[in-house]
Amino acid sequence: MEIAFRLRKQGVITEPALEWDGSLGPEEEIVIERLGFLLNAYTVQAWYWEIVEMFRKLILTVALAALYKGEPAQLAGSLLTIFIFLVLHMLLKPFLNQGLNIFQRLALISQWLTVFGGLMFVVTDLLALQNPETDENGKTIMSFFIAIVNAISTSLYPMYKFFNAWSEKGEIDFN
Numbered sequence: 001m002e003i004a005f006r007l008r009k010q011g012v013i014t015e016p017a018l019e020w021d022g023s024l025g026p027e028e029e030i031v032i033e034r035l036g037f038l039l040n041a042y043t044v045q046a047w048y049w050e051i052v053e054m055f056r057k058l059i060l061t062v063a064l065a066a067l068y069k070g071e072p073a074q075l076a077g078s079l080l081t082i083f084i085f086l087v088l089h090m091l092l093k094p095f096l097n098q099g100l101n102i103f104q105r106l107a108l109i110s111q112w113l114t115v116f117g118g119l120m121f122v123v124t125d126l127l128a129l130q131n132p133e134t135d136e137n138g139k140t141i142m143s144f145f146i147a148i149v150n151a152i153s154t155s156l157y158p159m160y161k162f163f164n165a166w167s168e169k170g171e172i173d174f175n
Helices: 002-010 026-039 049-068 072-092 098-130 137-169
Strands: none
Touching: 049 072, 072 098, 098 137
16 A cells, blocks of 8 residues: 555556545535535635635735735735745646646736736836936837737637647537
């Protein structure tokens, strides 16, 4: 048995994620009936992930905004928060559907890059205050960078699925 645990830890042996299917008895069926709308997307091991997501959103939209009110520290705190939750997401892979895990990862990366772009706007403003003769090209470049990163990250996974289905079947079924 010790060998099996060691092989599982090394990734040689894998098991599918447990789904919420009621097979664990009437207690699980009650949980599914009452909280299924919150839990069905996640593995049984990551039943709490919706709470984690709500906590992340609370930190980003309420806590940091109330503490720093538009200061650069708000952006820095946002970058750190998003990074921590991205790492947690990558370690736990909470969704049953691996495509959702990939898409969430892309969304968090896009969110991090967008906040980073906002921080670059602040830096550009500070540099403009120090040297008023500088042009505004930095803001324009950052605007395009943010727009392109968001466009790429939102279209990357659907394009991957499209080309993956095309390569497997030679045709695409849009139904």
